[in-house]
Amino acid sequence: MASELLQLLVDGLTIGVVYVLLAAGLSVIFGVMNVINFAHGELFALGAYFALALIAPFGGSAFFVALFVAPLLVGIIGVGIERFTVRPLYGRNPLYHILLTFGLVLVINDLIYLIWEPGSVTLPLPEMLSGSIAVLDVTASVYNLFIIVLGALMAIAVWAMFEFTKYGLIVRAGAQDRQMVRNLGIDIDRYYSLVFGMGAALAAFAGIILGGYQTVNPTMGMSVIIPAFVIVVLGGLGSFRGAVVGGLFVGLVQTALRMYAPIFEGTGIFLLMIGVLLVRPHGLFGTDAAEEHTGDLLSGPRGGFLDSQTRTRLGLAMVGLLALVPLGAGTLYSTYAVTLVIEIIIWGLFALSLDFVMGYTGLVSLGHALFYGLGAYTVALGLSHVSQSAFVVIGLAIVLSAVIAWGIGFLSIRVSGVYFAMITLGFAELFYNMLGQLDITGGSDGLFGLSTYYGLAGIGVELDEIAVFLGPVAITGQSLFYYIALSALVASFLLTRRMLNSPFGAVLKSIRENEQRATFIGYETTVYKRRAFVVSGALAGLAGGLFTLNAGYATPSLVDWLNSGEVIVMVILGGMGTLYGPIIGSGIFFGLEELLTGFTDRWRLVLGTIFVLFVILLPGGLVSLPSRLAPALPGTPGRGPNSEPEPKPESNPDPEPATDVDDAHTRGDD
Amino acid sequence: MSADPLLSVDSVDAGYGDTQVLCDLSLSVEAGEIVSLVGRNGAGKTTTLRTIMGILQPTSGHVTYDGTDISALDATETAQQGLALVPEERRIFPDLTVTENLELAAHGGTADGDSLSVAEVLEMFENLRERAGNAGSSLSGGEQQMLAIARALVSGADVVLLDEPTEGLAPYIVRDVMDIVAALNDRGITVLLVEQNVQVCLELADRNYLVDQGQIVYEGTAAELGANEDVLDRYLGVTV
Numbered sequence: 001m002a003s004e005l006l007q008l009l010v011d012g013l014t015i016g017v018v019y020v021l022l023a024a025g026l027s028v029i030f031g032v033m034n035v036i037n038f039a040h041g042e043l044f045a046l047g048a049y050f051a052l053a054l055i056a057p058f059g060g061s062a063f064f065v066a067l068f069v070a071p072l073l074v075g076i077i078g079v080g081i082e083r084f085t086v087r088p089l090y091g092r093n094p095l096y097h098i099l100l101t102f103g104l105v106l107v108i109n110d111l112i113y114l115i116w117e118p119g120s121v122t123l124p125l126p127e128m129l130s131g132s133i134a135v136l137d138v139t140a141s142v143y144n145l146f147i148i149v150l151g152a153l154m155a156i157a158v159w160a161m162f163e164f165t166k167y168g169l170i171v172r173a174g175a176q177d178r179q180m181v182r183n184l185g186i187d188i189d190r191y192y193s194l195v196f197g198m199g200a201a202l203a204a205f206a207g208i209i210l211g212g213y214q215t216v217n218p219t220m221g222m223s224v225i226i227p228a229f230v231i232v233v234l235g236g237l238g239s240f241r242g243a244v245v246g247g248l249f250v251g252l253v254q255t256a257l258r259m260y261a262p263i264f265e266g267t268g269i270f271l272l273m274i275g276v277l278l279v280r281p282h283g284l285f286g287t288d289a290a291e292e293h294t295g296d297l298l299s300g301p302r303g304g305f306l307d308s309q310t311r312t313r314l315g316l317a318m319v320g321l322l323a324l325v326p327l328g329a330g331t332l333y334s335t336y337a338v339t340l341v342i343e344i345i346i347w348g349l350f351a352l353s354l355d356f357v358m359g360y361t362g363l364v365s366l367g368h369a370l371f372y373g374l375g376a377y378t379v380a381l382g383l384s385h386v387s388q389s390a391f392v393v394i395g396l397a398i399v400l401s402a403v404i405a406w407g408i409g410f411l412s413i414r415v416s417g418v419y420f421a422m423i424t425l426g427f428a429e430l431f432y433n434m435l436g437q438l439d440i441t442g443g444s445d446g447l448f449g450l451s452t453y454y455g456l457a458g459i460g461v462e463l464d465e466i467a468v469f470l471g472p473v474a475i476t477g478q479s480l481f482y483y484i485a486l487s488a489l490v491a492s493f494l495l496t497r498r499m500l501n502s503p504f505g506a507v508l509k510s511i512r513e514n515e516q517r518a519t520f521i522g523y524e525t526t527v528y529k530r531r532a533f534v535v536s537g538a539l540a541g542l543a544g545g546l547f548t549l550n551a552g553y554a555t556p557s558l559v560d561w562l563n564s565g566e567v568i569v570m571v572i573l574g575g576m577g578t579l580y581g582p583i584i585g586s587g588i589f590f591g592l593e594e595l596l597t598g599f600t601d602r603w604r605l606v607l608g609t610i611f612v613l614f615v616i617l618l619p620g621g622l623v624s625l626p627s628r629l630a631p632a633l634p635g636t637p638g639r640g641p642n643s644e645p646e647p648k649p650e651s652n653p654d655p656e657p658a659t660d661v662d663d664a665h666t667r668g669d670d
Numbered sequence: 671m672s673a674d675p676l677l678s679v680d681s682v683d684a685g686y687g688d689t690q691v692l693c694d695l696s697l698s699v700e701a702g703e704i705v706s707l708v709g710r711n712g713a714g715k716t717t718t719l720r721t722i723m724g725i726l727q728p729t730s731g732h733v734t735y736d737g738t739d740i741s742a743l744d745a746t747e748t749a750q751q752g753l754a755l756v757p758e759e760r761r762i763f764p765d766l767t768v769t770e771n772l773e774l775a776a777h778g779g780t781a782d783g784d785s786l787s788v789a790e791v792l793e794m795f796e797n798l799r800e801r802a803g804n805a806g807s808s809l810s811g812g813e814q815q816m817l818a819i820a821r822a823l824v825s826g827a828d829v830v831l832l833d834e835p836t837e838g839l840a841p842y843i844v845r846d847v848m849d850i851v852a853a854l855n856d857r858g859i860t861v862l863l864v865e866q867n868v869q870v871c872l873e874l875a876d877r878n879y880l881v882d883q884g885q886i887v888y889e890g891t892a893a894e895l896g897a898n899e900d901v902l903d904r905y906l907g908v909t910v
Binding site: 166169170172173176177179180181182183184185186187188 | 723725744745746747748749750754755757761763764765766770773774775777778779780821825
């Protein structure tokens with residue numbers, strides 16, 4: 001028993017130390033700069049690959065050199081990333097950094113595939129680290145002990161640097177109140193690059209030591225980034241102590257679960273995170289200081305120069321145009337066009353659902369794929385167990401998604417900002433891992449071979465059985481489904497637009513503009529946010545349900561966090577807070593993907609680069625383009641007479657805004 | 671008054687977004703003076719300090735310090751010129767100790783061999799000395815105010831912009847704060863003081879500006895302002 005525990009301790013601490021080093025950088029980068037760095041995992045992988053390249057010509061003994069040179073190189077890359085991509089976005093909502101670093105993930109990951117071979121590689125280790133020693137009756141590999149000791153020393157060194165140096169003092173102060181550090185005449189921005197570089201170097205260091213323990217492979221970054229986020233949130237965003245405690249704890253818990261309760265191996269840490277956040281909304285060592293108000297979300301139509309009538313006409317024309325697509329399939333162009341546009345429509349609906357909650361209440365859900373997958377699996381399970389009727393299973397998907405959204409909303413809407421994003425991500429990952437574990441959901445294979453009919457109580461038709469003839473063109477199967485999906489999208493758009501034009505929608509918008517003031521007027525904003533979340537969840541469930549109806553399968557990969565990231569990308573790409581922007585975003589996303597895959601295997605590299613440039617240059621989304629260009633066009637009025645009213649300059653007799661609220665506001669404009 | 675004041679604000683317009691707060695506001699402060707800005711809530715007092723400090727950029731007009739135009743400088747650069755802002759909310763770093771708060775200030779501003787060291791400042795502020803190792807968040811309001819002022823001292827500032835230093839403090843602590851401000855001035859530090867408490871201004875300041883609707887509507891010495899009941903009543907609604 002004692003030896004078993006000791007074994008667990010050694011294994012758990014080995015992983016724990018890696019997590020500590022990874023989470024420390026992530027946490028400090030967030031605390032100081034308010035940046036959620038999804039690319040941290042890729043920097044981790046890059047460290048391992050650099051070490052591989054450095055060791056290759058010299059053999060295992062070069063390991064020790066690589067252990068310091070590779071992090072240094074990655075650190076320099078980190079400084080470069082901060083300088084050229086992160087820096088232009090300071091003062092904006094952390095959401096834009098999510099989008100930016102998401103783009104960087106695609107870029108760096110594809111670069112790794114481009115430069116190194118795609119498979120797993122073993123990192124050569126020096127001979128002196130390869131043996132094992134027996135302590136009592138436990139045999140521990142020398143390398144494990146080496147990792148634990150070195151990692152601990154590294155963590156202590158970082159802690160000491162924060163605690164006892166001028167650099168550390170300034171960074172700590174910056175994490176608490178940036179503007180005041182500036183007021184004291186300290187150029188905090190200069191320190192940001194160093195913080196980012198140091199975080200990158202620590203990640204690289206962690207990547208090398210884990211690479212030596214397991215293997216080096218291109219997906220290693222993706223597989224550690226989510227646990228690393230869990231640790232950061234668990235420990236408290238911005239807290240170094242939290243990263244250390246959380247990292248070791250998660251390492252030990254994961255190892256213990258693998259040994260004693262393998263069924264919880266994937267889900268355990270997410271349950272843990274959700275549990276901790278429910279009791280301590282800011283994590284174990286976090287304070288709400290980390291959650292200062294930062295720049296606003298750039299959402300809503302910024303006064304496009306089309307009046308609402310023209311826009312309605314344009315919308316109708318778009319729908320009309322979309323309705324024509326299946327007619328030419330097979331003759332004018334390949335039937336694949338229908339498949340592609342169905343995907344755009346379903347994801348457009350998914351993106352619209354996210355926009356309803358993100359663009360109108362400011363709640364950034366990082367786990368929206370949960371509802372998409374929930375809808376898909378409800379349809380799949382419904383078709384196998386309840387009814388073959390498409391209407392019944394879609395109804396079930398909508399209702400179940402709404403119910404689950406209410407539950408998750410109830411638990412998570414009391415935390416806001418980044419914590420909300422993380423807790424939703426936690427729920428999604430929990431669901432993802434559950435899907436892979438349970439028999440009823442078909443495990444990691446998912447459910448497939450499903451068929452349905454359109455009708456009720458056994459009376460109805462399958463789409464393949466019927467054909468509608470429009471002159472010489474027969475519309476059948478997928479093309480019929482195309483119209484079903486398009487109708488669902490149009491109906492959802494009209495429904496959400498109607499909601500937003502109601503008093504309910506006015507409250508949602510007021511929450512987005514200034515939640516505190518909405519509270520002061522007497523609205524219980526939590527209730528409104530939860531309702532919006534329920535509507536959003538239900539629509540995402542509908543989108544997922546439509547996917548499975550059409551594709552005939554559901555797999556856990558539908559809930560992958562990359563999908564949650566991609567849908568955010570679409571919303572921002574098109575323009576948040578507009579409802580139609582995200583649909584355009586979906587079109588652009590898949591269109592680009594389609595276009596790029598035709599030219600190159602490295603399309604993610606190009607796509608990622610486009611995101612990075614996009615978020616830096618056009619954060620308001622594509623729909624903001626006309627109003628941005630308008631002033632440059634001679635003779636174009638700024639906006640039409642009937643367009644959305646913009647807030648007028650207040651003709652307030654009291655010109656200085658109430659300081660308590662607006663101080664927080666301007667403070668955020670860092 | 672000489673032709674060249676240490677700090678001058680000339681015809682400045684400034685505001686937040688579309689909301690203009692300061693309209694053609696001008697004032698000047700001579701070296702070694704204590705000058706006060708009084709006015710109602712929302713008159714533009716804090717905005718004036720923010721604009722001088724560079725947290726807010728003027729949309730027109732100039733801020734000049736020691737013969738240099740500092741209008742375009744940001745807060746960091748302004749602080750490096752020798753101005754220090756003691757904000758209304760004090761903005762003590764909550765998780766840093768008292769000593770660390772001061773050490774941080776010593777890394778910024780114009781701190782050099784001539785300015786007061788952390789140890790010297792702790793010597794001056796008895797109550798801070800006793801709590802040197804405590805976290806900023808554990809200090810009382812009065813102690814936080816003292817620390818905020820002490821921070822400005824350590825940073826080596828020649829001009830201190832004080833935003834409502836007595837706000838929310840008990841009367842006997844208000845007295846302590848006033849003594850500290852007077853002591854700063856005795857060390858040759860120029861003070862621009864924003865206050866709602868007219869009594870504090872009348873007692874401390876050499877000259878007083880009255881701000882209303884983003885403009886200076888009155889300027890006078892303490893004796894002049896104290897005697898001008900019409901102005902006090904019209905712009906402040908107080909009788910002294």
